[in-house]
Amino acid sequence: xxxxAISVKDVSMMFNLNRDKIMGLKEYVVKxxxxxxxxxxxxxxxxISFDVASGEVVGILGLNGSGKSxxxxxxxxxxxxTSGTIDVNGTVAPLLELxxxxxxxxxxRENVYMNGAMxxxxxxxxxxxxxxxxxxxxxxxxxxxxxxxFSSGMSARLGFAIATQIEPDILIIDExxxxxxxxxxxxxxxxxxxxxxxxxxxxxxSHSITTIRELCSRAILLQSGxxxxxxxxxxxxxxxxxxG
Amino acid sequence: xxxxxxxxxxxxxxLLLSVVLSIVFFIYMPIEVADHRPGNVPLLVINSVFLAVTxxxxxxxxxxxxxxxxxxxxxxxxxxxxxxxxxxxxxxxxVTRYRRSVLGVLWxxxxxxxxxxxxxxxxxxxxxxxxxNFPVYYLxxxxxxxxxxxxxxxxxxxxxGGAGTIKKVYVPKYIFPVARVLxxxxxxxxxFVAFLGVLxxxxxxxxxxxxxxxxxxxxxxxxxxxxxxxxxxVAVFFRDMNxxxxxxxxxxxxxxxxxxxxxxxxxxxxxxIHLNPxxxxxxxxxxxxxxxxxxxxxxxxxxxxxxxxxxxxGIYVKLSQQDKYILYL
Numbered sequence: 032x033x034x035x036a037i038s039v040k041d042v043s044m045m046f047n048l049n050r051d052k053i054m055g056l057k058e059y060v061v062k063x064x065x066x067x068x069x070x071x072x073x074x075x076x077x078x079i080s081f082d083v084a085s086g087e088v089v090g091i092l093g094l095n096g097s098g099k100s101x102x103x104x105x106x107x108x109x110x111x112x113t114s115g116t117i118d119v120n121g122t123v124a125p126l127l128e129l130x131x132x133x134x135x136x137x138x139x140r141e142n143v144y145m146n147g148a149m150x151x152x153x154x155x156x157x158x159x160x161x162x163x164x165x166x167x168x169x170x171x172x173x174x175x176x177x178x179x180x181f182s183s184g185m186s187a188r189l190g191f192a193i194a195t196q197i198e199p200d201i202l203i204i205d206e207x208x209x210x211x212x213x214x215x216x217x218x219x220x221x222x223x224x225x226x227x228x229x230x231x232x233x234x235x236x237s238h239s240i241t242t243i244r245e246l247c248s249r250a251i252l253l254q255s256g257x258x259x260x261x262x263x264x265x266x267x268x269x270x271x272x273x274x275g
Numbered sequence: 276x277x278x279x280x281x282x283x284x285x286x287x288x289x290l291l292l293s294v295v296l297s298i299v300f301f302i303y304m305p306i307e308v309a310d311h312r313p314g315n316v317p318l319l320v321i322n323s324v325f326l327a328v329t330x331x332x333x334x335x336x337x338x339x340x341x342x343x344x345x346x347x348x349x350x351x352x353x354x355x356x357x358x359x360x361x362x363x364x365x366x367x368x369x370v371t372r373y374r375r376s377v378l379g380v381l382w383x384x385x386x387x388x389x390x391x392x393x394x395x396x397x398x399x400x401x402x403x404x405x406x407x408n409f410p411v412y413y414l415x416x417x418x419x420x421x422x423x424x425x426x427x428x429x430x431x432x433x434x435x436g437g438a439g440t441i442k443k444v445y446v447p448k449y450i451f452p453v454a455r456v457l458x459x460x461x462x463x464x465x466x467f468v469a470f471l472g473v474l475x476x477x478x479x480x481x482x483x484x485x486x487x488x489x490x491x492x493x494x495x496x497x498x499x500x501x502x503x504x505x506x507x508x509v510a511v512f513f514r515d516m517n518x519x520x521x522x523x524x525x526x527x528x529x530x531x532x533x534x535x536x537x538x539x540x541x542x543x544x545x546x547x548i549h550l551n552p553x554x555x556x557x558x559x560x561x562x563x564x565x566x567x568x569x570x571x572x573x574x575x576x577x578x579x580x581x582x583x584x585x586x587x588x589g590i591y592v593k594l595s596q597q598d599k600y601i602l603y604l
Contacts, residue, residue, distance in 0.1 A: 046602065108445030111598035126442060132444040136371065145367070148360035149444050 035082040036201055036232040037106060042115035044076040044101055052267050076256045079115070085200075085265045088233040090243035091265065092271045093253035099236045102253070103127060103203050106234065121200025121232070124150055125188060128205065135179040139170055139189055142178055146193045160196050167222070168192035188215060195222050201232045220246075240268050285591075289328075289335045296327035296544030306539075325550060329584030336587030342489055353447055360446065361454055368458035383465030384472075387418060391473065398534055406536050408479050408565075411470075415564055416533035417556045418466045419491075424524040426459035430503025431510045431520060440604040448597040449590075452503035460496060466505055470564075491559040494578040498552060501585025508592045511603050552581040 078099045083089050094097045105117060107125035132149050132211065133142050143164055143191045147157040165171050168188040178186055202223075223233065223246060237243055243250060243264060250267035252259045260270055300323035306469040340347050373379040391414050398409060406412050433451035440446055474481065510516045514519045531553040537545065555577050570578075 041356055109441070109443065110601060127443050132440045132446075134367070134439075137367070141367070145360070145363050148357070148363050149440070151356035151359070153359045153364070269541075 034085075035118075036085040036087070037083040037234065038118040039079055039081050039102075039106070040116045042076060042102075042112045043104060044072060044098075044105060044110060044116060045113040045115065046073045046075055047071070074256050076105070076112075076253075079253075079258050081251060081258070081261055083232055083234065085120075085232055086227075086230045087249060088227060088235065088247045090247035090250040090267075091236045091253060092238075092240075092250055092267060096255070097253040098256045099253055100127070100205055102203050103234065103236060107203055114211075119201065121158070122150060123199060123201045123203060124194040124199035125203040126194045127203065129182065133178055133186060133190065136177055138175045138177055138229045139165075139168075140174050141182070142189065143193055146190075147197060148216060150196060150197055150199065151221055164189075164192045164196045167196060167218070184212070184215075191219055191222075195219075195226060198226070198229065199231065202226065203234045205236045206238065240272060244268060285335055285339065288338075289331045289537045291513055292331035292334060293324070293327045296330050297324045300326050321550065322546075326580070329580055332584045332587045332591070333580070336583070336590065351389035356481065357447055357450055361450055361457070364450065364454035365458045365461070368455060369461055372458075375423070380465065383462050384469045387414060387466045387469045388473070390417065391469075394501070394534055400593040404536055404539065407476035408477055410473050410564060411477055411479050412536075412561070413534050414473055415561050416468050416531065416557050418470055419495065420465065420528060420531050420533055420561050421466065422459055422495065423502075423553055423556070424528070425462065426499045427502045427506055428520065429455040429459060430499070431506035431517065433503070434507040434511050434600060435514070435604065441601060442604060449504060449593050453500055453590075456496060456499045456503050459499075460492075463492070474564075479565070480567070482563075484563045484567050484569055486567065487563050488560065491556055491563065491578065492598040494582045495556050496560075498556070498578075498585045501587070502580065504589030505585070505592050508596045508600075511596070511597075511600050527551060527553060530554070533557070552585075555581065557601060 036205070058248065079098075079102065081089075091099050091102065101110065103125070104127060105112055106119060107123055107127060108119075109125070109127070132146055134145060137145070140161075143161060144154050144157050148154070152160075165174065168185075168191070170185060170189060173181065178189075181189075204223075226233070227246075228232065233246070235243065235247060247264050250264050251261050252267050252270055260267055301319060325502070364398045373382060378383060378385065391410055394413050394417075395410050398404060430452035433489070434441070434448060437446075437451045441448065461483075506516065506520060530548050530551045537548075537558075540548065555574065559570050559574055559578055562570050562574075
């Protein structure tokens with residue numbers, strides 16, 4: 032059997048709440064002496080296990096705060112799970128937020144190379160992709176403009192263009208297909224479908240059932256950190272919709 | 276190995292080894308490192324403990340490298356994968372530094388020169404030390420010390436400064452302090468140009484030992500990377516470090532013979548500043564650049580020892596803490 036692209040085994044993620052309440056050393060010592068130095072544990076995810084086969088498109092559904100983004104960040108390697116293991120086979124391009132890893136002081140051009148390097152690509156390799164990225168993002172006019180002067184839609188387009196043009200093995204998308212005007216959204220949809228036919232594994236978080244239905248073959252439903260169900264898109268959407 | 280060692284085991288082993296080595300060093304301290312006179316017992320103790328801790332950190336570091344080849348291998352592979360990012364980050368740091376200044380990069384050469392002029396004026400009119408060719412003496416010291424304080428201070432803020440990236444993309448965390456140290460190195464290169472200029476203008480003899488200058492610089496880079504990694508990790512959890520370290524660098528500056536000759540120090544102070552790693556690096560550099568002397572074996576051992584000890588401690592701190600950064604940023 033082929034190795035799964037993403038294998039999540041019994042993963043839990045715990046955050047300590049109230050971390051910021053201790054403001055200074057004095058307070059820290061006082062609290063430590065009083066033995067009040069406990070934190071509220073918050074389990075953002077509990078015992079999540081699933082596999083994603085190579086080339087599969089899996090949607091993740093859930094209400095706000097159900098742990099969707101945490102799960103994606105774990106898979107992207109931004110967080111380390113408190114317990115459990117995550118195996119990822121292949122290069123991951125996380126599109127967790129608009130313009131992840133962008134430096135807003137720098138121009139679009141510099142950010143393309145910087146972002147490519149974060150995925151481990153050399154400037155030479157990025158040279159070959161640069162034209163396609165700018166074409167896709169339609170930002171030639173603003174090539175040398177610092178990103179701080181970009182509209183949010185513009186940087187989102189750039190982020191999406193980079194992540195999809197470098198043709199990663201695994202693409203992680205967190206609720207970003209809604210950005211940009213409908214023309215660009217169509218373009219994104221199309222590009223994702225292209226990547227799919229090219230065999231890219233996609234993990235997609237969206238609140239839009241239509242998007243999930245359209246793109247995904249399988250879906251996972253999360254509810255307050257627990258995995259409620261895994262199954263075909265139709266099953267999961269049915270489960271999700273009445274709650275939403 | 277049947278049982279895998281955890282972090283606590285390594286810590287325990289390091290501690291045990293340091294205690295043993297402290298005693299060994301206490302008895303067999305070579306005269307080059309610490310004075311054996313009876314009055315010097317406290318200093319001898321400090322010296323031995325210090326050396327022992329650094330030596331054990333090194334030994335345990337090597338043990339980890341030897342016993343976990345797979346782990347080290349994956350680390351080196353990721354290092355290779357992110358080398359482009361490292362280069363771009365160095366370039367970016369450099370570009371940002373002089374962004375929008377009229378003279379730009381020229382400041383890297385001008386700054387040490389102007390500072391030297393002021394200090395030379397102050398010390399040849401107000402405080403007088405009997406130093407031959409003071410401008411060169413001062414510049415060599417301040418250049419090396421400046422690199423240390425600049426690179427470590429920048430490295431300290433690198434993780435908190437890179438929060439935006441760390442929160443959203445997976446990037447090895449050590450890359451931030453390392454990039455800052457290396458971009459400071461570019462700056463050191465420009466200072467070196469200024470140094471050479473002053474050397475020629477003042478007509479100081481140029482020795483062949485100048486060609487060995489890369490050696491102490493490499494030691495120093497490794498040392499600064501180690502210190503930078505430790506500081507950047509500490510600064511994530513304890514932001515006060517930024518201010519404390521500012522005072523710390525001032526203190527260290529006065530404990531480094533940058534603008535005073537070593538022989539004005541009292542014997543006690545003389546031994547005290549031997550605990551300051553920067554003293555050894557500055558002396559090493561000056562021996563090569565000014566005195567035309569190749570430092571002896573002990574000087575090399577001490578400089579390498581400080582460098583590797585700082586690096587192994589830095590790597591240890593990084594590895595044990597880096598997964599927690601994200602929760603504090």
